[in-house]
Amino acid sequence: MAQTEIPKPEAPRDLQWIGKSIKRVEDPKYLRGVGKYVDDLDFDGMLHAAVLRSPYPHARIVSIDMDAARALPGVHAVISGAEAAEMVDPMPDSGPNPDKHVFRVLAVDKVRYVGEGVAIVVADTRYIAEDARDLIDVEYEPMEPIVDPIAAAEDTTNLVHDELGTNIAYERTFTFGEVEQDFADADIIIKDRLHWRRCAAQPLDCAGAIADYDPGTGEMTIHSNSVSMTWFAFGLAATLRVPSNKLNVIPIPSGGSFGSRFGNWRAHTTAGLSSKVTGRPVKFVEDRLDHITNGDHHSSDRYYDVELALMKDGTFRSLKTDVIDDYGAYLYLGVGTHGNAMAQVTGPYTIRSTEYRLRAVLTNKTQQGAYRGFGAEVANWVIERAVDKAAAELGMDPAEIRRRNFIQPDQFPYYIPTGNMYDSGNYERVLDHALELFDYDAWRAEQEKMRADGRKVGIGLVSCQERSVYSATEFWFWFDEPAAETTSTPEGVTITVDPLGNLTVTLYSVPFWGNSSDTMASMLAGEEFGVDPSTISIEHHGTKGGLPAAGPGGSRLTVMYAGAIKGAAEKIKDKARLIAAQQLEASPEDLEWVDSGFQVKGSPDVRKGLPEIAMAAYLFATELPEGLQSGLEARHVYDHPFTTMPSKDRTDLGVFYPCMGHACHIAMVEVDVETGGVKILRYVAVHDAGTMVNPRSLEGQIIGGTAQGVATALLEEVVYDAEGQPLSTAFTDFLMPSAMEAPEVIIGHEETPSPLTEYGIKGGGEAGRMMAPGAMSAAIDDALTEFGVHVSELPATPERITRWIGEPAPR
Known part of the structure; x- marks a missing residue:
């Protein structure tokens, strides 16, 4: 495929607000407890729903008796799966063969995991x-x-979905470049077998929705804490059998998401169905048990065989990845987590070819969904594990082997073997910054002294990618004949200037997310108009009559808001220029925008500020230039900044995740060989997310993401026993880090602007979790090098660490 020439990035200049650390404009209302989450809302006549969950992982439903429940005073409706199937359609499913593993709000014929909904009580x-x-x-x-995905892949008799005729929902091998030749030419082949175990997002605020159906008009209003429903509202309308122009999903602040609020299909459908049945507003909010056992947010659960081909001098040639992914009972998001992985499958390295074999297997467990990193964090861990093993094989310092293989600054834009493009970067500079901030040489020397005292201390280092700003092409390039070759991933905004020159920005996706939507929009609009962000009003629109918006998934929203706000601002300025020119009796071409107004070039005293222009726009129609109407407002939809189409034979997947951030994390840990406990002694993270909008909020993302990554590495796991029973259904068993376990993170920044986006911004929302698991794994390896330990599965719990210490060193 022909490669488009991309201009070299330039750092933005003369910025007033972008790059400054300011407090979030949302904070006052949340700190005062008036932020209003979905469970805080109450409506006249509102009812409440609860869901009966299956106690079995795999069972046929023989009968269901609901008479006693219906007779209980205060009960308005009890709905079985069979009844629900008569009133609502299956929930949206972007996986292969959705007609053969139907994704419903309640089970109809059989249950497929512990926690699957069987009935709703209102x-x-x-x-x-x-x-x-x-x-x-x-x-x-x-x-x-059906619990073991490897065994399930071979079983053709006991099936999760009989209609499929197999437990393998998707299987394909993608080859990019001359893989076999590169392996044949290699001096060394590093092989590794890895297991990334299932964990899950655990926000304070579980999924929730309040639906209000009006049978007289056919209108349905849903208040929801979903972070991406604007884009998918037409699918929800189809599920609920409500005309799309009569469904209004109103976004409510989400008290945490980390991907788990991506769709909220079950909450929307449960509340919407219940409201249609009762004719009253109905609230359904998950409790913690609902969330863990019947949510849509479990993370990847993957078994890997990986091979890295390299030369004796440490230079990499090719990478083979063979992965079995345990998706649980449904594949409602398709295999999108592997699209995220393939966007950066070769990491920051000049690997010439790669092969990726995927088998997506169904089991009797809760379905996977979105969790911070969405599969790319696993790919980072896998390649960094192989790189560490290569460094050990060659006796090279972990930093040196990475430096030797980095893509160089003059090679950008850089196309990796899959066809995806990395827009810009300086990976060696990030590495050097991290080494300096960590004081690497000094701590290596100190490590030797500590080891001489018998302490098991290790240092781990990773250099990882953070893809951002996805294109819709990754939803369908998996198939030779996709149902729809969609290419739109837009974000819309409306900017209104009132008669006094005050700004209101209307957004069409989530009202609160990790990087703070109100703050980002305020800073970006403040930059465009030269006004203090604190003076800008932010509103959030429902889906009915709203502009297209895809929400914050895939670390995209700051980039997309920047494009949408700049587009709307330019439309307003175009009109304002004409008004100012008439007021100043000057040619529009002779005016320039300076200090929140237009002035005559070379004559700064001859000017009209935005309030004067706005007043004329609203109150003096007869004095406006010919053809202009009253008011000062603009709507703008910003589409993906750069994407290309996949090739027909899928040997080139096109550019679908081009805004490529980068980071280096270095961890120093001490391991207790008696207990398997891991203590973090020092932690450094240096990130390059392009031009920073608000360093304060980005650092919050890095700290929070690193804490989650450490949790993934050491603590958090959704465990199922051999009978398919979940064993971690509460926080007594699903162990989240407290302030005692989360490290103090020393943060550094580099800024390599993107040539594709406004201001050079890249995404940074999944920061930390993308890197920390690899850094922690490498540090544990280094601490236990005398035992030959190689962390091959996560989380590295104390039980596993003590087992590895007692095992013979892997060959």
Whole structure:
């Protein structure tokens, strides 16, 4: 495929607000407790829903008796799966063969995991709904649970979905470049077998929705804490059998997401169905048990065989990846997590070819969904594990082997073997910054002294990518004949200047997310108009009558807001220029925008400020230039900044994730060989997310993401036993880090602007979790080098660490 020439990036100049650390404009309302999350909302006549969950991982539903539940005072409706299937359609499913593994809000014929919904109870209060739920009598015919994905891939008799005829929902091998030749020419082949175990996003605020259906008009309003529903509202309308122009999903602040609020299909459908049945507003908010066992946010659960081909001098040639991914019972998001992985599969290195084999396997577990990193964090861990193993094989310092293979600054824009493009970067500069900030040489020397005292101390280093700003092409390049070759991933905004020159920015996606939507929009609009961000009003629009918007997934929203706000600002300035020119009796071409107004070039005293222009626009129509209407407002939809189409044979996937951030993390840990406990002694993270908008909020992302990455490396795991029963259904068993376990992170920044985006911004929302698992794994290896330990599965719990210490060193 022909490669488009991209201009070299230039650092933006003369910026007033972008690059400054300011406090979030959202903070006051949340700190005062008036932020209003979805469970804080109350409406006249509102009812409450609770869901009966399956206690079996795999069983046929023989019968269901709901009479006792319906008879309980205060109960307004009890809905079975069969009844629900008559009233609402399946939920949206972008996986292969959605007609053969139908994704419904309630099970109809059989249950496929512990926690799957079987019935909905709607009552005056949540307490009554839960009491009535306990009165429902379901007769099950238990079936053999399908738990091991490797065994499930070979089993053709016991199936999660009989209609599929297999437990492998998707299988394909992609080859990019001369893989076999590069392996044949290589001096050394590094092989590794790895297991990234399942964990899950655990925000304070679980998924929730309040639906209000008006049977007289057919209108339905849903208040929801989904972070991406604007884009998918037409799919929800189809599920609920509501005309798309009569559905209004109103975004409510989300108290944390980390990807778990991506769609909220179950919450929307549960509340919407219940409202249609009762004719009253209905609230459904997950409790923690709902969230863990019946949510859509479990992370990747992957088994890898990986091979790295390299030369004796440490230069890399090719990479083979063979992965089995345990998707649980449904594949509703398709294999999109592997698109994220393939966007940066070769990492920051000049690897010439790569092969990627994927088998997506169904089991009797909760389905996967979105969790921070969305599969790319696993790919980072895998390649960095192989690189560390190569460094050990060659006796090279981990920093040196990476430096030797980095893509160089003059090679950007750089196309990796899959066809994706990295827009810009200086990876060696990031590495050097991290080494200096960590004081690497000094701590290596100190490490030897500590080891001489018998302490098991290790230092781990990784250099990882953070892809951002996805293109819709990654949803369908998996198939030779996709159902729809979509290419739109837009974000719209409206900017209104009132008669006094004050600005209001209307957004069409989530009202609160990790990097702070109100703050980002305020800073970007403040930059465009030269006004203080604190003076700007931010509003959030529902889906009905709104502009296209895809929300914050894939670390995209700051980039997209920048493009949309700049586009709307330019439209307003074009009109304002004409008005100012008439007021000043000057040619529009002779005016320039300076200090929030237009002035005559070379005559700064001859000017009109934005308030004067706005007043004329609103109140003096007869004095406006011919053809202009009253008011000063603009709407703008910004599409993806740069994408190319996949080739027909899929040997080139096109450019679908081009805004490539980068980071180096270095961790120093001490391991207790008796208990397997890991203590973090020092942690450094240097990130390059292009031009920073608000360093303060980006650092918050890095700190929070690093804490989550450390948790993934050491603590958090969704565990199922051999019978398919979940064993980590509460925080007593799903262990999240406290301030005692999360490290103090020493943060550094580099800024390599993107040539593709306004101001050179790149995404940074998944920062930290993309890198920390690899750094922690490498540090544990280094601490236990005398035992030959190589961290091959996560989390590296104390039990596993003590087991590895006692095992013979891997060959």
